[in-house]
Amino acid sequence: MTLPNDERVIEAVAPQYNATLIRRVDHTDALAYFWVRFDGEPVPFDPGQYMTIGVFADGKLWQRPYSVASAPREAGEIGYEFYVRHVPIIRFTTLLWRLPVGQSMRMIGPKGRFLLEPADDRTHLFISTGTGIAPFVSMIRQTLADGRPRKTVVLHGCSFVDELGYWEELQTWQQDGTYPVTYVPTISRPDDPRNAGWTGRTGRVEQVVQSVCKNLGLRPDRTVVYICGNPDMILNSESVLMNLGFPEFHVKKELYWPKGKDAALLRG
Numbered sequence: 001m002t003l004p005n006d007e008r009v010i011e012a013v014a015p016q017y018n019a020t021l022i023r024r025v026d027h028t029d030a031l032a033y034f035w036v037r038f039d040g041e042p043v044p045f046d047p048g049q050y051m052t053i054g055v056f057a058d059g060k061l062w063q064r065p066y067s068v069a070s071a072p073r074e075a076g077e078i079g080y081e082f083y084v085r086h087v088p089i090i091r092f093t094t095l096l097w098r099l100p101v102g103q104s105m106r107m108i109g110p111k112g113r114f115l116l117e118p119a120d121d122r123t124h125l126f127i128s129t130g131t132g133i134a135p136f137v138s139m140i141r142q143t144l145a146d147g148r149p150r151k152t153v154v155l156h157g158c159s160f161v162d163e164l165g166y167w168e169e170l171q172t173w174q175q176d177g178t179y180p181v182t183y184v185p186t187i188s189r190p191d192d193p194r195n196a197g198w199t200g201r202t203g204r205v206e207q208v209v210q211s212v213c214k215n216l217g218l219r220p221d222r223t224v225v226y227i228c229g230n231p232d233m234i235l236n237s238e239s240v241l242m243n244l245g246f247p248e249f250h251v252k253k254e255l256y257w258p259k260g261k262d263a264a265l266l267r268g
């Protein structure tokens with residue numbers, strides 16, 4: 001990937017900084033996991049909520065919201081885990097990609113109402129594209145740690161196989177029965193050479209959601225649906241679900257950017 005030349009000077013120290021980037025793991029050249037920890041006590045959050053992280057560059061605070069992927073109970077040790085796509089426009093992620101581990105940052109939150117219902121025994125259908133998988137990983141990790149796993153179907157769409165973040169963890173949960181999850185990855189560009197050898201499901205999330213519901217016997221009255229990520233995918237999936245008879249109040253949504261703001265070359 002050609003990186004835009006972001007020459008803004010990142011400030012190492014600022015009175016507003018209250019957290020530190022403690023770890024980074026690259027998944028592809030455009031996707032990475034970041035762990036940010038408060039310098040003081042961790043702030044409690046619920047799975048599905050987001051934190052806003054930022055740094056000063058050229059005298060201006062650049063900050064953006066990110067869903068937390070880690071479980072709340074881990075925040076004091078490993079910090080808050082984020083799964084982020086590098087957006088090649090000179091805004092926040094071009095700064096984030098330049099930060100060294102140990103960089104001081106600003107982190108505020110939590111915020112958000114994309115939350116699990118307490119003691120909900122319906123089947124949970126988690127639908128996402130790209131980095132929109134993050135809040136679902138937090139939800140599964142926490143309910144697993146609480147010893148209260150919920151019957152779950154994870155439908156995750158990406159353009160390329162190597163973009164399926166958390167693939168291994170989800171596969172393991174499914175295969176060894178650690179969590180009652182059915183993992184359904186789907187690849188939207190099956191003919192691309194990057195996807196050579198892929199024998200799994202193909203098509204965009206909104207194109208496969210109907211068959212997934214039918215094949216897995218997901219009944220509108222016994223299923224709660226959470227959708228996260230790309231706004232067009234969310235609206236299209238919701239419309240398929242409405243046609244299948246899902247009541248609107250059984251569908252919860254988290255949009256990562258406003259509809260109509262799709263940057264060229266990007267898929268969410």
Ligand SMILES: Cc1cc2nc3c(=O)[nH]c(=O)nc-3n(C[C@H](O)[C@H](O)[C@H](O)COP(=O)(O)OP(=O)(O)OC[C@H]3O[C@@H](n4cnc5c(N)ncnc54)[C@H](O)[C@@H]3O)c2cc1C
Pocket residue numbers: 050064065066067068082083084085086087089090091092093094112130131132134254255256257258261262263266267268
């Ligand atoms: C509640 C909430 C939670 C979010 N959680 C995450 C998260 O966990 N991981 C994450 O990567 N992003 C997440 N985002 C998006 C994030 O806040 C930023 O918008 C994104 O990282 C791009 O920042 P930017 O400053 O570089 O560009 P921005 O000016 O913020 O966005 C420019 C354009 O980039 C595109 N874009 C933004 N986010 C993505 C994305 N994730 N994938 C593909 N294209 C994108 C959109 O077309 C957008 O209009 C979340 C947004 C919201 C509102």
